[in-house]
Amino acid sequence: MDQERLDKALKRAKDYVDGLTIASGVNVPREVVADEHKFFTWDNEKRTPSAKPYLFDWSYYNGVVMEGLFDIYQADPQAGAAYLAYVRKYMDGLIVTDENGHKKLSRTRAGYVDHHGADCYKTAALLIRMSDGKDAYMEVASQLYRDLTDESHLNSKGNVVPREFTEEALGGNYWHSWANGRPPKYKVWLDGIYMLQPFLARYAALVGDLEQLERIRKRLDWVADVMLAPNGMYYHACNSREDVCPYHWSRAMGWYGMAMVDIMEVLPEEYIERRKEALRIFVDGILKYQDETGLWANLADQPVTGTNRLETSGTAMFVYTILKGVRKGWLDVSCREAAERGFLAMTEKKLQGGALQDIYLKASANNTNNYEIPAYYLPDEGKGSGPFLMAYSEMLY
Numbered sequence: 001m002d003q004e005r006l007d008k009a010l011k012r013a014k015d016y017v018d019g020l021t022i023a024s025g026v027n028v029p030r031e032v033v034a035d036e037h038k039f040f041t042w043d044n045e046k047r048t049p050s051a052k053p054y055l056f057d058w059s060y061y062n063g064v065v066m067e068g069l070f071d072i073y074q075a076d077p078q079a080g081a082a083y084l085a086y087v088r089k090y091m092d093g094l095i096v097t098d099e100n101g102h103k104k105l106s107r108t109r110a111g112y113v114d115h116h117g118a119d120c121y122k123t124a125a126l127l128i129r130m131s132d133g134k135d136a137y138m139e140v141a142s143q144l145y146r147d148l149t150d151e152s153h154l155n156s157k158g159n160v161v162p163r164e165f166t167e168e169a170l171g172g173n174y175w176h177s178w179a180n181g182r183p184p185k186y187k188v189w190l191d192g193i194y195m196l197q198p199f200l201a202r203y204a205a206l207v208g209d210l211e212q213l214e215r216i217r218k219r220l221d222w223v224a225d226v227m228l229a230p231n232g233m234y235y236h237a238c239n240s241r242e243d244v245c246p247y248h249w250s251r252a253m254g255w256y257g258m259a260m261v262d263i264m265e266v267l268p269e270e271y272i273e274r275r276k277e278a279l280r281i282f283v284d285g286i287l288k289y290q291d292e293t294g295l296w297a298n299l300a301d302q303p304v305t306g307t308n309r310l311e312t313s314g315t316a317m318f319v320y321t322i323l324k325g326v327r328k329g330w331l332d333v334s335c336r337e338a339a340e341r342g343f344l345a346m347t348e349k350k351l352q353g354g355a356l357q358d359i360y361l362k363a364s365a366n367n368t369n370n371y372e373i374p375a376y377y378l379p380d381e382g383k384g385s386g387p388f389l390m391a392y393s394e395m396l397y
Contacts, residue, residue: 001340006395009347013392016351020385021069022082029086033057033093033109040065042382046362052208054179055113055119058094060195060384063123065223066090069105070126075396084249091126095136103136104143114147115157117165117177118192121148125199125262128206146175146204148196149212157181165379169240171222172215176237186237186245186365192294193223196254198262205266216263223256224278232285233301237365245365250300250314252365254387255280257321264330276330279321283331286318287338293349294341298360299371308371312350312359313384316391323394346388 005363020042021027032038039046042063066087073080073087094110095103105112112120124144131137146153151163163177167187176192178185196218204212226241228236229248236252238244260282264275289300295310298316300309322339325331342363350357363371 001005001337001344005344006340009344010392010395012347012351013343013388013395016356017069017072017389017392019354020380021065022086024374028067029090030093033090036108040382042137042380042385043049044378044381054111054113054116055267057122058105058110058112058120060119060122060380061085061386062090063126064386065382065389066382066386067126067129068386068393070129071390071393072396075393077346087126088132091130095140103139114155115159116160116179118174118189118195120195121199121288122195128199128202133206141199141203145155145200149209160306171219171226173219173222184365185367187239188223188227189237189365190223190227190234190252190256191365193219194259194262197259201266205268205307213268213271215321216266217274220260220263220275220278224281228281228285230349231301232281232288234282238362245367247299247363247369247371248301249318249371250296250311250364251360251363251383253282253286253300254281254314254317254321257286258317258387258390261324261330265330272330274275279325279330283322283325283335287335290318290338290342294338294343295343296342297347305372307374309377311377312346312356313381313387315342315346316384318389318393319346320387320394323391323397327394327397342396343391346391355379356385356388 027040032040041112043061043067059277069083069087073083094105096106098104121144124141127137127141147155147161149162151160153160155161165175166172173188174192175187176189197219200212201216227238229235233248234253234256235244236247236249260275260279264272267275289312290296291304293310295315297304297308298311299308304310309390319339319342322331322335326333326336357379358377361376361378361381
């Protein structure tokens with residue numbers, strides 16, 4: 001790989017990251033989280049203040065941007081101090097002290113609700129990563145872990161989440177959503193694996209909860225067994241082998257890939273060999289469908305068209321997954337070249353006009369093709385910008 005070209009790509013990526021976050025006059029964490037009328041510019045699912053969504057500032061699409069910044073900081077702590085300070089201002093702005101002196105997420109600022117579903121827990125992994133084990137971050141993380149694992153705990157809707165919204169038939173996996181007390185059409189989404197399991201794995205590993213770690217192993221085994229399609233790719237969602245949402249959406253697979261490598265980082269050694277094999281199968285599957293440009297299409301196994309474009313969020317997630325897998329020794333070093341080509345293609349083809357282009361807004365796992373809507377290809381969407389930051393952090397290594 002041409003070093004001059006790589007250096008230029010890294011410089012363009014850094015300029016983009018800084019302009020989006022630490023050098024932005026608009027995306028100022030304390031100002032955004034303190035004001036109902038303000039949203040981060042990458043939050044393309046924002047609403048008017050009178051109808052804010054359930055997550056608003058705690059949303060996973062903000063969380064992945066912040067976690068990407070933290071990844072950049074960890075890749076080079078000396079050069080990344082400003083990124084760490086930025087993330088701290090965001091996290092601290094969402095935490096308040098209740099009437100009993102306990103720290104908790106602010107309902108007014110964060111928008112967190114314990115009865116929605118998987119999406120509400122993604123950012124919690126960052127609490128643990130940034131905690132010294134005794135601070136407000138860990139106090140809040142403990143509450144969120146309790147919400148998901150304590151079978152004696154009633155949430156704010158009177159439900160016991162680990163008993164009512166997980167099923168043995170689903171490998172012990174949680175329903176993706178439980179807001180209405182009834183399952184979605186497809187209970188297990190690849191998206192939800194990333195939203196829940198890295199947080200649970202980090203906390204369980206930290207406190208030595210071996211029972212929960214074994215459950216996480218079982219959940220991942222179920223996904224690797226049930227959701228893998230004959231073409232080597234994964235279905236977006238399913239209820240069983242026979243009842244699947246039959247689309248191979250790059251971002252859904254990207255969520256799952258990132259979940260695998262983030263969980264492997266904290267799993268006991270006895271679980272790693274099986275996870276390495278699942279990761280290799282996953283990467284072999286996606287590499288078969290990498291476009292000659294280095295990017296991946298929104299529907300990864302379908303021809304590139306004006307509506308099924310080469311898409312940035314899935315590409316960024318695949319790049320992150322592969323590079324981290326190689327760095328950790330879980331994937332052969334020969335995989336690195338494909339990931340580097342993906343990163344170069346994003347910086348050269350998708351970083352245009354100071355914005356990261358062609359990030360697909362959203363797609364519901366409802367068994368319809370809602371993956372090819374032209375209006376949903378947006379610039380600087382958090383669900384793509386965040387993973388791009390993560391991919392950039394791995395390039396720094």
